[in-house]
Amino acid sequence: MALKMPKARLAEPSGVVTTVNADSYDKATRPGTLLCIDNRCDARLKHVRRHLQGHSKVQAHFARNPNAVHARDCKFDVAATVTRISDRSKRFEPDRDPIDVGPDGTAVFRLNIVFEALANLGRTTVADDAGDRDRESVETIAGDRTLTPYLRRARAVLALLARLGDSDELRSAIRISYGGAVLPWQDFFYGPGELGRLYDRLRVLDGRNKPIHPVAVVVRPKNVLNTVRDAVVNCKSEKLRVESGGDLRIVPRLACRPPALAQSLVDLRPYLVCTIPRPRRGDLNLRPAPGATAFADVYMDVVSRNQFALWPH
Ligand SMILES: [Zn+2]
Secondary structure, three states: OOOOEOEEEEEOOOOOEEEEEOOOOOOOOOOOEEEOOOOOOOOEEEEEOOEEEOOEEEOOEEEEOOOOOOOOOOOOOHHHHHHHHHOOOOOOOOOOOOEEEOOOOOEEEEHHHHHHHHHHHHHHHHHHHOOOHHHHHHHHHHHHHHHHHHHHHHHHHHHHHHHHOOOHHHHHHEEEEEOOEEEOHHHHEEOOOOHHHHHHHHHHHHHOOOOOOOEEEEEOEEEEEEOOOOEEEEEOOEEEEOOOOOEEEEEEEEEEOOHHHHHHOOOOOOEEEEEOEEEOOOOOOOOOOOOOEEEEEEEEEEOOHHHEEEOOO
16 A cells, blocks of 8 residues: 555646645546645656445545655655654753664654653643642743653654555554554554544453553544533544444543643544543443443543644545
């Protein structure tokens, strides 16, 4: 599976260059040369119509022509982008780089370091809630500043994941590790419509008494519920049929702290969120009877803008 691009530039025979969408593009009525959407890049693309691959639907997209190569600074050149993200910065302490390039040249995205930074950020913002606003807000800014290089790096990876979607090219360029072990891609990444698979994964971890690891999951924020401590963004739920014969409605809820983060999330567009899910106690053991529906809330903490990216697919 090659890299799928939802948009392309079309150089028409008249010389006019326009942007075309994979969903609506028709080669017969729009002659010309398809080029990479990145202005700095002239890689030739081909159009792939929406089709079935086995049982799964493949959305219409543009893909690179077999011999085409992306420009070195093109944001769709996966290897170059990963190299750029992982280029070491002097601000990182030794062994604390969230992206580490291994001996085989594959970049490793070290989630434990990212989540350590997020946890510290969470603590500083929680302290902000406790009162004594002047002093605490200074602390928050200071904490934020120290952590920014770590989180920016994480944010760049998340944006890359969002831009490329689930592609083999991405998997061969970057590996995800947590607590020293490599996380299999399918355990880490949950695309649109995969909340059921995420729920199953959480149940497996719970059954084995294993701690929950971070995941990247596509959610669609719906509305905000304000509580004393944070703002909870309710996201679109998904229905899952379970063995007991009933239905489970899985509801992702983003607990945003500071609450202002919620404002940038609510507009029904899909977001890729990187977080550690917190299922509500008991919600992993629901057994709705046939015809009945039970609700399973999956809370996810969001303490930084660097934890989410728009999902453009
Ligand atoms: Zn390109």
